[in-house]
Amino acid sequence: MSLADKQDVMEHFRERELDVLVATPVIEVGVDVPNATVMLIEGAERFGLAQLHQLRGRIGRGAHRSYCLLMPEALTDDARKRLDVIVRSSDGFEIAEADLGFRGPGDVFGTRQAGMPTLRMARLDDRALLDAAREESRALLAADPHLRAHAELAEAARRYAERAAEVVEEVG
Numbered sequence: 001m002s003l004a005d006k007q008d009v010m011e012h013f014r015e016r017e018l019d020v021l022v023a024t025p026v027i028e029v030g031v032d033v034p035n036a037t038v039m040l041i042e043g044a045e046r047f048g049l050a051q052l053h054q055l056r057g058r059i060g061r062g063a064h065r066s067y068c069l070l071m072p073e074a075l076t077d078d079a080r081k082r083l084d085v086i087v088r089s090s091d092g093f094e095i096a097e098a099d100l101g102f103r104g105p106g107d108v109f110g111t112r113q114a115g116m117p118t119l120r121m122a123r124l125d126d127r128a129l130l131d132a133a134r135e136e137s138r139a140l141l142a143a144d145p146h147l148r149a150h151a152e153l154a155e156a157a158r159r160y161a162e163r164a165a166e167v168v169e170e171v172g
Contacts, residue, residue, distance in 0.1 A: 009124035025055060034062030045079035049099040052086050
């Protein structure tokens with residue numbers, strides 16, 4: 001459809017001249033219709049949790065109760081677990097944390113946006129562990145600033161710094 005046709009259809013929907021709107025997820029940014037109360041998402045297991053959360057946020061903006069129906073095409077155990085997060089929570093932060101747990105954070109110094117990172121690190125919310133690691137690191141460096149007694153650690157630190165410098169150079 002042309003942009004003018006899309007805008008025309010949306011206006012008819014907004015004015016309640018159309019009762020049903022069938023669209024791709026691209027429509028999500030354009031739907032601001034308080035009377036929209038039901039959304040059916042086909043193939044829901046194929047969407048990211050954040051996208052599902054955004055989509056369902058397009059309905060229920062008015063005074064009427066709303067319903068978002070998630071219709072998976074293939075309900076595997078993984079898909080069920082992911083969709084259950086959307087069913088039980090409307091907290092975007094909780095949904096994002098669950099998505100991170102399912103997909104993995106990807107590479108900190110790379111292009112992969114999902115999967116287990118090559119750099120192993122604590123969870124960012126594990127303050128006690130991070131504080132203990134910081135104190136141990138400070139004590140180790142105070143006793144051996146050049147890591148002469150810790151050759152493997154020195155080599156790992158060198159590789160990390162080298163890769164970080166490459167990424168900074170690539171980014172620009």
